[in-house]
Amino acid sequence: MNSLKPGSIFLISAIFRVGLILYGEWQDAHMEVRYTDVDYLVFSDAASLMASGQSPYKRTTYRYSPLLAFLLIPNSFIAASWGKFLFSASDLFVGLFIRIILKQRKVPDHLCTYSMLIWLFNPFTFTIGTRGNCEPVVCAMILWIIICLINGNVVQAACWFGLIVHFRIYPIIYALPIILFLDPRFFQSGVKPLLCDWTSDQGKIRQINSQVTDQFDGVFSSFVLAFSSDYMDGNFYMRHCSIILLAQIQDIIFPSISTISILTMNVIFRFWKSSSPLVLVFCFAKDLVFCFFVQTVAFVAFNKVITAQYFVWFFCLLPLILPWTNMKFKWQGLCCILLWMGAQTHWLLWGYLLEFKGKNVFLQLWMASLLFQAANTFILIMLIRHHNYAPVFRQHTGLKTTQKKHE
Amino acid sequence: MSTRHCNRLCLNQKLAILWMFLSGAIVSSSEVETSRPSDSRNSDDGKYILRSYFDRYENLDDPSFENFMTHELSPSLCQVTPENRGLGVRLSVRELSLVGEGSHRQLSSSIRLQTGAESIPELPPHICEVIIIQRLPLGVFADPFELQNLHKRIGFRDMAVFGDTNLELPSFRSNRSAVEVHIDAGSDILFTQNSGMEINMLLPLHARYQPLDESGYSIIEIGEPDILTRCSMEGKQHKQSCLFMSSNESGKSRTRTVEWKIPAGMKAHAGFVSVVTFITASLSTVSIVYASMFWSGTKVLKT
Numbered sequence: 001m002n003s004l005k006p007g008s009i010f011l012i013s014a015i016f017r018v019g020l021i022l023y024g025e026w027q028d029a030h031m032e033v034r035y036t037d038v039d040y041l042v043f044s045d046a047a048s049l050m051a052s053g054q055s056p057y058k059r060t061t062y063r064y065s066p067l068l069a070f071l072l073i074p075n076s077f078i079a080a081s082w083g084k085f086l087f088s089a090s091d092l093f094v095g096l097f098i099r100i101i102l103k104q105r106k107v108p109d110h111l112c113t114y115s116m117l118i119w120l121f122n123p124f125t126f127t128i129g130t131r132g133n134c135e136p137v138v139c140a141m142i143l144w145i146i147i148c149l150i151n152g153n154v155v156q157a158a159c160w161f162g163l164i165v166h167f168r169i170y171p172i173i174y175a176l177p178i179i180l181f182l183d184p185r186f187f188q189s190g191v192k193p194l195l196c197d198w199t200s201d202q203g204k205i206r207q208i209n210s211q212v213t214d215q216f217d218g219v220f221s222s223f224v225l226a227f228s229s230d231y232m233d234g235n236f237y238m239r240h241c242s243i244i245l246l247a248q249i250q251d252i253i254f255p256s257i258s259t260i261s262i263l264t265m266n267v268i269f270r271f272w273k274s275s276s277p278l279v280l281v282f283c284f285a286k287d288l289v290f291c292f293f294v295q296t297v298a299f300v301a302f303n304k305v306i307t308a309q310y311f312v313w314f315f316c317l318l319p320l321i322l323p324w325t326n327m328k329f330k331w332q333g334l335c336c337i338l339l340w341m342g343a344q345t346h347w348l349l350w351g352y353l354l355e356f357k358g359k360n361v362f363l364q365l366w367m368a369s370l371l372f373q374a375a376n377t378f379i380l381i382m383l384i385r386h387h388n389y390a391p392v393f394r395q396h397t398g399l400k401t402t403q404k405k406h407e
Numbered sequence: 408m409s410t411r412h413c414n415r416l417c418l419n420q421k422l423a424i425l426w427m428f429l430s431g432a433i434v435s436s437s438e439v440e441t442s443r444p445s446d447s448r449n450s451d452d453g454k455y456i457l458r459s460y461f462d463r464y465e466n467l468d469d470p471s472f473e474n475f476m477t478h479e480l481s482p483s484l485c486q487v488t489p490e491n492r493g494l495g496v497r498l499s500v501r502e503l504s505l506v507g508e509g510s511h512r513q514l515s516s517s518i519r520l521q522t523g524a525e526s527i528p529e530l531p532p533h534i535c536e537v538i539i540i541q542r543l544p545l546g547v548f549a550d551p552f553e554l555q556n557l558h559k560r561i562g563f564r565d566m567a568v569f570g571d572t573n574l575e576l577p578s579f580r581s582n583r584s585a586v587e588v589h590i591d592a593g594s595d596i597l598f599t600q601n602s603g604m605e606i607n608m609l610l611p612l613h614a615r616y617q618p619l620d621e622s623g624y625s626i627i628e629i630g631e632p633d634i635l636t637r638c639s640m641e642g643k644q645h646k647q648s649c650l651f652m653s654s655n656e657s658g659k660s661r662t663r664t665v666e667w668k669i670p671a672g673m674k675a676h677a678g679f680v681s682v683v684t685f686i687t688a689s690l691s692t693v694s695i696v697y698a699s700m701f702w703s704g705t706k707v708l709k710t
Contacts, residue, residue, distance in 0.1 A: 041552065060551075061574065276692045276699075283703035298695060302688075356509040360623040360670035366680060370687050377691040381698040389703060 004113055006099060010092060013120040017088040020130040021081055040132025043083060047072035065167045068134055083132055090136035091129040095120045097143035098319045104150060106197035107323045115319035128312050135309050138168045139316035146289060150392055152192045154182065170313065173277060173295050180285035186393035193393045198323055286391035290324070293317040294380060301376035327386035336379045343375035456480070456635070457540060457569040457587045467542060467570045467583040476633065483650045496651045497521045498537070498634045505629070505665045510614040512667065514541065516632055520592060521603040533640035535592040536564055537606055540633040542585045546578040546669060547612045547627055549586045557611070565589040577616035578625070586610060592636060617671035627667040
């Protein structure tokens with residue numbers, strides 16, 4: 001692994017992605033099952049509408065930013081696969097940014113290489129970009145924001161954050177940890193914040209998180225608002241089946257009871273969906289990348305809909321936290337991978353029987369989604385348990401001296 | 408100085424958090440406008456019969472449509488008298504079946520076009536097209552974008568979907584839709600006698616989420632398509648066209664239907680699904696919260 005140079009890795013990845021894009025074009029032309037994502041056709045239609053001076057929203061089911069349609073305008077006059085090349089290039093940028101972030105924190109070369117490989121050769125990730133899905137662009141921007149923050153470029157990070165939230169709403173969940181992360185002890189005017197370097201000591205590092213009570217106060221007061229806000233529509237997928245059933249109960253014999261039950265369930269679900277992300281933020285904000293990761297996993301696991309493209313949201317952060325985990329690949333890591341894939345495959349199997357074979361397996365599908373939820377929860381807990389909490393920054397010695405004088 | 412600076416930052420942090428959630432609440436409370444589903448172009452010059460129907464009626468229902476076909480299309484019909492009944496074209500549906508499994512199937516129709524026993528040599532040159540109108544019941548829909556791609560690939564003259572084309576609505580929140588397909592039948596066919604052609608059409612259809620049903624399935628019936636032939640000829644001053652209707656029309660109900668059994672949820676499951684889902688969600692959340700607080704490696708300090 002040490003003999004693999006980053007340049008070679010990127011070159012091989014790029015060639016591989018170009019090959020996949022070309023294969024995808026062939027498959028679309030010659031086979032009934034298309035390689036290209038249906039969403040890419042939606043983007044392309046919207047882009048061609050924009051190119052002809054019309055609103056991209058004339059294309060039904062286009063619910064993305066107009067910037068995305070703008071980026072894909074060249075689909076109309078350069079090549080229909082322009083967007084795929086753009087998204088695959090973003091994919092490569094994610095690999096580059098992973099390396100930059102890890103090198104800045106003095107992670108050894110071999111670990112950096114492993115982390116890059118985990119992203120660049122992950123089947124979930126390279127198919128997403130080459131099929132024409134825009135998630136790699138989002139991932140690249142998020143990692144760039146992290147780079148800006150660790151370099152102390154707060155204004156630039158803020159601009160990119162605003163752009164990414166416009167592009168895709170889900171990164172709004174990172175706003176709270178970023179706010180908590182911007183600690184004045186680390187961010188001083190004209191001085192680059194000091195990074196905590198990676199250490200080979202895999203023992204648990206106990207970090208002192210001062211001003212926790214003040215932060216908790218601020219977070220808790222916002223918790224009340226989060227409870228009543230639905231900006232994070234985090235109803236989870238397994239509720240999808242139940243809500244289809246419950247929607248009809250309103251029309252049957254006891255509408256008042258059904259209405260109350262639905263309202264109660266909505267209130268309680270809203271409570272739960274708000275509490276766990278807030279606790280995750282409160283506990284891990286200073287270890288910003290890990291905080292992003294656990295928030296994203298929880299968000300995806302508890303979301304109303306799950307699709308493979310959402311996994312990319314946390315896959316881009318996974319390589320950044322692995323150097324700080326003491327979970328061994330054999331056998332804990334491998335078990336987690338097999339458990340996650342097994343639960344997902346089991347769930348997809350019932351979904352296949354329902355959608356493509358027409359069997360009434362709603363109940364089994366629902367139970368499979370509960371199992372998948374349980375698997376996601378278990379793996380998240382395992383990652384939390386085996387993570388070495390490592391704040392990104394350490395305090396400047398100058399500020400420490402000032403505090404001592406004040407005392 | 409440092410403590411005052413920190414206190415100001417904490418206040419700014421709280422204000423920032425407050426602003427963030429308020430902004431999110433405002434944004435989420437406003438509805439996203441979706442574009443209106445309409446797949447027929449405004450400049451179709453009246454070529455679609457269904458456009459005329461939907462200009463008059465808001466939703467598709469069988470009695471209104473049959474009334475429309477019988478009475479409002481009659482001025483456009485080619486004049487067939489008892490004496491020249493052998494002239495013109497006759498259309499009939501030979502076969503109707505549903506191909507495939509699951510929620511995505513294809514409706515297979517085989518249509519026979521037969522010219523009359525006598526030719527009409529004195530007619531000017533003309534071009535004819537077969538118009539197939541497939542009315543879809545509540546519970547299934549055709550994807551207009553899929554049909555557009557299909558149209559490009561298989562060379563039908565025109566295809567369009569009318570009615571409710573929202574792809575994502577469940578059955579109990581949607582209205583019916585219909586597909587109109589125009590197929591080239593050739594030129595000068597009325598000059599020939601007793602010639603025929605077979606038209607086979609595979610129309611991709613998709614099932615919507617069905618209302619609850621105790622049996623666990625909804626049975627959807629899809630009837631035969633309405634078929635017409637439109638022949639256009641160059642008149643002395645402008646283009647003229649008229650319609651031949653299939654022999655199934657004139658108020659007679661179509662007899663052939665196909666059944667599609669679509670899975671539906673069962674009311675009996677609703678109660679325990681809610682309870683178990685809630686318990687699972689609660690346990691997941693409590694576990695994550697506990698793990699976060701126990702293994703985060705933080706200590707609470709009073710400054």
